Amino acid sequence: MEDLKSPLLECPSAVTVRRNPPRRAKAPFTTTSNSTPASKSLLKRKEISSFPLQEILQCQLVPPPLHPTSSSTSSTTTTTATNNNHSEHLRVFLRIKPLNSNNSTTTTTTTTSKQVKGKAALPALKKKSLKKTESDSLCLVVNDSQSVTLTPPQSLQDAKRFKSEVYDGFTQVFDTDSTQIQVYEKVMEPLVVDFMDGKSGMVAAMGPTGSGKTHTIFGSPKNHGMISLAFAHIFGLSTSSYYISMFEIYSERGKGEKLIDLSSSDGPDLFLQQSSVRGLQEVMISSVVEAEAVIARGMLRRATAVTNSNSQSSRSQCIINIRGAPEMADGDEVLPNNAVLTIVDLAGAEREKKTGNQGTRLLESNFINNTSMVFGLCLRSLLEHQKNPKKPLQKHFQNSLLTKYLREYLEGKKRMALILTVKAGVDDYLDASFLLRQASPYMKIKFNVIEEEPCQKRNISKLPREEKPKRRKLSDPDAYKIDESKSGKDPRLETELVSVPLQQQECLHCSISSSRSAKLEINERLQLEEYRVEINRLKRNEQVMLKFSKALWNVLKQYKSKLEETENEVRGLKESLEKENVRYVELEKEKEELMSCSRYFKQQSAESSDIQSCENGIGNGGKCINDDDHSNGDKKERDSWPSDSIVSSSIEQFLVENATCSATEQSTVLGEDEMTSHASEVSPNEESGSVDRCNASIGDLRHSSSKIQKEKQQRRRIPSPSMLVKERNDLETDNEMIKDSQILPTEKAGSVDTCSMGKIDSENISSCKSLSEKKPRRRLLPASSVLLREINDLDLNYENERPMGSSRGGRKLAADGIGRTQGSVSLLKLLSNLNL
Numbered sequence: 055m056e057d058l059k060s061p062l063l064e065c066p067s068a069v070t071v072r073r074n075p076p077r078r079a080k081a082p083f084t085t086t087s088n089s090t091p092a093s094k095s096l097l098k099r100k101e102i103s104s105f106p107l108q109e110i111l112q113c114q115l116v117p118p119p120l121h122p123t124s125s126s127t128s129s130t131t132t133t134t135a136t137n138n139n140h141s142e143h144l145r146v147f148l149r150i151k152p153l154n155s156n157n158s159t160t161t162t163t164t165t166t167s168k169q170v171k172g173k174a175a176l177p178a179l180k181k182k183s184l185k186k187t188e189s190d191s192l193c194l195v196v197n198d199s200q201s202v203t204l205t206p207p208q209s210l211q212d213a214k215r216f217k218s219e220v221y222d223g224f225t226q227v228f229d230t231d232s233t234q235i236q237v238y239e240k241v242m243e244p245l246v247v248d249f250m251d252g253k254s255g256m257v258a259a260m261g262p263t264g265s266g267k268t269h270t271i272f273g274s275p276k277n278h279g280m281i282s283l284a285f286a287h288i289f290g291l292s293t294s295s296y297y298i299s300m301f302e303i304y305s306e307r308g309k310g311e312k313l314i315d316l317s318s319s320d321g322p323d324l325f326l327q328q329s330s331v332r333g334l335q336e337v338m339i340s341s342v343v344e345a346e347a348v349i350a351r352g353m354l355r356r357a358t359a360v361t362n363s364n365s366q367s368s369r370s371q372c373i374i375n376i377r378g379a380p381e382m383a384d385g386d387e388v389l390p391n392n393a394v395l396t397i398v399d400l401a402g403a404e405r406e407k408k409t410g411n412q413g414t415r416l417l418e419s420n421f422i423n424n425t426s427m428v429f430g431l432c433l434r435s436l437l438e439h440q441k442n443p444k445k446p447l448q449k450h451f452q453n454s455l456l457t458k459y460l461r462e463y464l465e466g467k468k469r470m471a472l473i474l475t476v477k478a479g480v481d482d483y484l485d486a487s488f489l490l491r492q493a494s495p496y497m498k499i500k501f502n503v504i505e506e507e508p509c510q511k512r513n514i515s516k517l518p519r520e521e522k523p524k525r526r527k528l529s530d531p532d533a534y535k536i537d538e539s540k541s542g543k544d545p546r547l548e549t550e551l552v553s554v555p556l557q558q559q560e561c562l563h564c565s566i567s568s569s570r571s572a573k574l575e576i577n578e579r580l581q582l583e584e585y586r587v588e589i590n591r592l593k594r595n596e597q598v599m600l601k602f603s604k605a606l607w608n609v610l611k612q613y614k615s616k617l618e619e620t621e622n623e624v625r626g627l628k629e630s631l632e633k634e635n636v637r638y639v640e641l642e643k644e645k646e647e648l649m650s651c652s653r654y655f656k657q658q659s660a661e662s663s664d665i666q667s668c669e670n671g672i673g674n675g676g677k678c679i680n681d682d683d684h685s686n687g688d689k690k691e692r693d694s695w696p697s698d699s700i701v702s703s704s705i706e707q708f709l710v711e712n713a714t715c716s717a718t719e720q721s722t723v724l725g726e727d728e729m730t731s732h733a734s735e736v737s738p739n740e741e742s743g744s745v746d747r748c749n750a751s752i753g754d755l756r757h758s759s760s761k762i763q764k765e766k767q768q769r770r771r772i773p774s775p776s777m778l779v780k781e782r783n784d785l786e787t788d789n790e791m792i793k794d795s796q797i798l799p800t801e802k803a804g805s806v807d808t809c810s811m812g813k814i815d816s817e818n819i820s821s822c823k824s825l826s827e828k829k830p831r832r833r834l835l836p837a838s839s840v841l842l843r844e845i846n847d848l849d850l851n852y853e854n855e856r857p858m859g860s861s862r863g864g865r866k867l868a869a870d871g872i873g874r875t876q877g878s879v880s881l882l883k884l885l886s887n888l889n890l
């Protein structure tokens with residue numbers, strides 16, 4: 055039973071039941087010291103890991119080696135395959151504009167010159183202190199070459215929506231100290247090298263207004279921008295000529311978009327056809343100076359305006375294209391590769407509050423922001439499509455001229471790099487945050503670049519001038535698609551033939567046939583490339599499915615083990631439930647026992663009231679002892695007294711209730727003491743008789759008392775014997791006190807007489823009760839007062855006196871002084887016999 059009384063099973067003192075408790079995840083099953091094995095296992099239970107879907111979808115296809123037998127060959131093949139694949143991530147750079155651009159420009163210049171001389175020129179300490187004061191007013195801090203931390207200003211930190219964020223994974227982060235050359239080396243140089251190798255590429259600068267896009271792309275006479283540095287690089291590597299074109303997309307007063315040629319002022323109007331600009335003039339350049347002159351002219355024509363954020367804010371998207379010009383080699387014109395290097399300076403996103411734009415500027419601002427948004431949407435859609443091929447590539451590019459023109463880049467078909475420019479001031483937090491949130495995911499974009507093949511060498515010196523626009527068409531991959539089913543000839547070429555003079559047709563036919571064979575070859579290659587891409591796609595799908603099934607298998611295994619654990623736990627809980635049931639039954643039994651006990655005690659208490667009446671009966675018994683007529687009745691009454699056990703139970707009940715059990719004993723002792731103490735005053739015969747009777751009575755009571763003691767010990771519910779002894783001692787002490795108290799000799803004699811006349815029972819019990827109630831004087835009062843009154847009334851006609859009433863009313867009669875009790879009548883008779 056004891057082990058069942060575990061803390062777990064204890065009933066709580068109070069239970070609060072909520073009517074509508076808030077929905078919460080279920081609290082884990084807590085256990086106590088006697089927790090079941092199932093619950094222990096529950097504690098150990100591991101969470102099922104999340105399904106690695108993203109990981110699976112991002113899996114890269116590793117092309118298998120073509121010649122597995124030779125390891126060296128295989129490695130070479132792998133490298134080649136990787137090179138051919140040209141699948142690479144979009145490179146995203148971040149450039150932070152110095153807080154005070156004027157100072158910083160000087161600082162940058164100084165740093166650059168010092169870099170040439172040696173970096174140790176600036177004392178490290180001064181540099182540190184400068185950085186510290188700067189960092190106090192910065193919202194953007196560079197962590198390392200690839201990550202930054204954006205911290206909101208204190209005013210925004212209070213609104214808990216804003217908190218510090220770390221943006222990681224940039225291709226390179228350029229600190230405020232970075233130079234144009236450093237930026238060029240990382241951003242442009244790879245693109246220029248690729249361009250020289252015949253691969254197209256694009257770099258676009260995007261960011262909020264005044265953050266340094268134009269500065270980065272075009273630079274200044276002192277700090278050359280990416281374009282100038284690129285030309286320097288290109289012309290440093292080759293002596294060839296190049297074509298350069300520069301145009302802007304501008305929206306005048308927000309009324310539609312316009313293409314404006316910046317490289318020439320006298321050209322026709324421009325219009326966009328698919329992804330090429332019709333009517334755009336290209337300027338041939340052969341040196342850096344020429345290139346810079348064209349650019350400078352274009353910059354002068356570019357739409358700019360003064361805003362609160364920038365004294366020369368660009369109001370348009372500016373695009374510069376560089377492509378190779380044909381060369382003359384041994385009288386033959388050698389066509390260059392089709393690679394185009396595109397540099398885009400986007401107009402910076404503007405916030406009306408900051409720029410303070412109104413009217414026309416505001417309309418321009420709307421256009422700029424709209425274009426930036428569409429540009430961002432295109433990249434976003436590309437990213438989502440790449441993440442989940444089921445998601446179609448949205449045609450956001452249709453929403454602006456810029457995105458239409460850059461469609462191939464925005465669809466991941468050509469290489470591209472992004473330079474994000476930001477201002478790191480506390481005031482620029484919102485701009486920086488918007489840009490970083492928008493553009494940082496673009497790092498995951500991948501390009502599946504289809505390699506452009508260099509054009510075949512051909513003799514174009516004999517070709518007419520009209521061939522020029524045709525050549526530009528060929529750069530478009532669509533141009534290579536020949537509908538041979540309709541006619542065996544290219545209709546465009548046929549049309550061209552009509553316009554060519556007759557004497558040149560022969561030459562042209564030769565040229566056409568050679569170009570046709572070249573086109574067919576390219577077409578085949580394109581088809582092959584398509585197959586290769588398709589095979590790659592299928593292989594990737596296969597790998598994804600393989601990984602998916604593996605991951606699914608793992609997750610299912612985890613679920614299975616979890617299920618087993620749960621089953622164990624359920625088993626354990628069932629066991630504990632059974633135990634609880636057993637305990638419940640036991641407790642029910644116990645409760646039944648206690649109920650029966652309580653019923654018993656109730657019964658006993660009812661019987662104790664009977665004992666009271668019995669005690670009164672004992673009072674009457676005294677009368678019967680002296681009265682021979684009533685001796686038989688007395689005996690009957692005695693017989694009808696409750697048995698010892700009942701008496702003892704009743705007395706025990708009294709003991710339990712701290713009542714007068716001990717008083718009974720005391721009364722016995724008191725009677726005994728009284729008898730012994732006053733024995734000398736009584737005649738020997740009477741004495742012996744009364745003593746015998748007293749002894750008998752005392753014996754009965756002692757017998758009862760001993761029984762009580764036994765029952766007490768049996769039930770263990772009553773005070774220990776030592777306590778009883780103590781009580782007894784107390785009672786004896788009380789008794790002594792009574793003896794010592796002022797008891798009249800008549801009272802003493804009365805009491806002795808009462809005893810001698812066998813009245814010990816009722817009188818003594820009542821006096822005993824009185825003693826137990828701590829009223830020692832009053833205990834003897836009834837007998838003594840009665841005696842006194844009787845003696846005073848000696849002259850009354852006692853002969854006629856008869857004891858009146860029943861045994862129960864005896865005491866009352868004595869008290870009112872009219873009737874006589876049995877004792878008083880006997881005493882009066884005695885006294886009259888003695889002639890007193």
Ligand SMILES: Nc1ncnc2c1ncn2[C@@H]1O[C@H](COP(=O)(O)OP(=O)(O)OP(=O)(O)O)[C@@H](O)[C@H]1O
Nearest residue numbers: 155159263264265266267268269364367368401402
């Ligand atoms: N890294 C830098 N170092 C020194 N000066 C800079 C830097 N970046 C920008 N500046 C200066 O800040 C000013 C504004 O820069 P810029 O015109 O390039 O901004 P923007 O982003 O092109 O703005 P908008 O989008 O309005 O055209 C210019 O005077 C420029 O010289």
